[in-house]
Amino acid sequence: MKRGLCTEDHERYRDTVREFLARTVVPHLQDWDDRHLVDREALRAAARTGVYALAVPEQYGGAGETDYRYRLVVKEETARVHATSFAVTLGLQDDIVLHYLLNLCTEEQKRRWLPGFATGDLLGAIAMTEPGAGSDLQGTTTAVRNGENWILNGHKTFISSGTSADIAVVAARTDAAAGKRGLSLFVVERGMAGFTSGAPLRKLGLHGQDTAELHFDDVVVPQANLLGVEGHGLFHLFDNLVPERVGVIAETAARARVIFEETLRYTKERRAFGRAIADFQHTRLELAEMATELDVAETYVDRTILAYNAGELTAVDAAKGKWYLSELQKRVVDRCLQLHGGYGLHDGVPGRARLRRHPHPHHLRGDHRDHEGDHRPRSRRLTVERWPSVKRWRGGRGASAWPPRPRRSRGTGRCGSWSARSAPPRRASRGAGSTIRLPN
Template identity: 50%
Template sequence: MKRILYEAEHEAFRESARTFIAKEVVPHYLEWDKAGIVPRELFVKAGELGLFAAVPEEYGGAGVVDFRYNAVFAEEAAAAGVTPATLGPSLQADVCMPYFLEMTTEEQKARWFPGIASGELITAVAMSEPGTGSDLSGIRTKAVRDGDHYVINGAKTFITNGINADLVITAVRTGDHPHRGLSLIVVERGTPGFERGRKLDKVGLHAQDTAELAFTDARMPAANLLGVEGDGFFGLTRNLAQERVSVAVSAVAQCVAALGWTCGYVRERKAFGKPIGSLQHIRFALAELATEIDIAQQFVDRCVTELVRGSLSPVDAAKAKWWTTELQGRVMDRCLQMHGGYGYMLEYPVARAWMDSRVSRIYAGTTEIMKEIIGRSLDIG
């Protein structure tokens, strides 16, 4: 089915993104995969590409707030089989950018935006804690006002860009109320009392640095508060819909890529004297996947359209996130199976994609949390 999401300017960006990924990411991907981190220079090059173009013009960006460009970049990364290496820049563009666009003061914009636009400043969001995941009301990291500063104590975990980040949007407890007691403070690299823990050794997404963060009497100026004190929960929930659509876009794009790799493989691989693609079981299995992927693509495209219009509901974002990531798991498993023993070899992109896909049902809100959001919207008691 023909997609109608993109316009000419998005397809022009696609060509630039494809060239960028082929030149700047693909040749280094396996090296970064082994290192467990991408170099900071990749963010600078992504800035030159225009991935952070949402930054207003007066601060070095283009002032173009259109998530479709972000989606194009994610699709091209998936097609090249290098999604983990691009998740850091994508997190900055997809997840962190709205906080800086919507919640910063003029002074904060002038201080941070030029570096964000150029990629010289790397950003992250720190919500999850060792004892708290999807339940934001359970956040325990505390910030106590002390004159013109906040003193922060606590710990965060599973933080994407945790090692590379210069600016960490940190969810902290400034009051007792489960929701109105949360605030967001930008913690900067080099702050005394702010330390990076170990770079976490994950099942997949090896090229993406994920870390633990610790705060021990870390003093941050009150000028680093995003929005007003007590508005943190609402700031987080306002931006979760875009984060979840971002995950859905990538999930479907990786399904499309895996289906393409598998169709190519079954055309070439022979068994009993003929290509295995000629076997009815293989054809039927691929027909099922192709149909499910196409249906998912149309729903996600509609979600992106609504996001760009500013009318995407949290419920529809939750539907997109849970359905596409569960589909991603099924697609990767069946595609690997059709590769036979070669599918289990890491030199084949389908093997890496299979490992990388598992976390998509967990981060940005688990499948179970997505179903809870959808279920509550049904008003059935």
């Protein structure tokens, strides 16, 4: 299905992005994976080319381009060349860090940090996750006022770009008795005494994107580095979730599409039993289902981006998209690995090497099932209250037998209702010596 979201200007920009990636990014992907770090010069080159930091206002050295379709083009093209670590690094800066700086900084703070951000000389990180507590921000990192400064102590973990970041937006508790109003945000700069980061963590995927632990030992943070309003840190975090979720929506849709198209080509080339495996009915059904899901999902992506450009995208709609597209990419990756057969588990095969660059997205930026699912339990509760039989069926002892549990179809290997043709043969009750008649 042809998409009509992008204009001729966006397609010309796509050519620029492709040329940049082929020249500056693709030759270095393996080296970045080995070093667990994207080279800073590649980010500076991306800024010079217009691939990065487009939304920085002109007065701070950027292009001031807020049309998210340009960001979509970058995400689609980085997915096409499987530069996932590079794409996630760009996404962290453009979809998350930049919006904290634009929305919460004072004019003086913007003049300090945005010019360096626009050139790629300054990278940021968002330090929320506490050891053992995940995204529970009632954590242990604290900031205590000391005159015109704050004394910061604590520990953050799983921080994207934690090794390379020049500044970190740190969520710290400033008032233990204030509950949700006791959290504040601070910009901690590299070089402040007591601020250290560990070596990049070894992950199952995203090897080229540095993730590290951050340590704060009596770090003196000036009042001028308080971001936003004291005590409103939790609300500031919530207010900046929408652009982050839009980034996840665009990234996951692009990756799922690329993985599907490469698997489609592979099934046409791989042969078994004298023909391409794409000719088998089960394979055709798998491919058709994935193609349909992707077409429908991209319609939601397009609507999301248009609503975001118009300033009309709600947090709920963004959460729906993140949940659905994250689940879709997970399904597509798993099904495509199955269609690769044993080669899907072999590191030495190019297709497998490409597939392993794409992590399950709900492992990034918070588990969507816990953080994005608030709109879904409400609808489930409504269903149970309106149709009590559903509640009885979902119950434990004494539950209703409706609806019947689907039997496994021997014909397709998938769950569903089974017909006489796919049902297993029954033993005839003709006494001893009787034969079993198999279906044709």
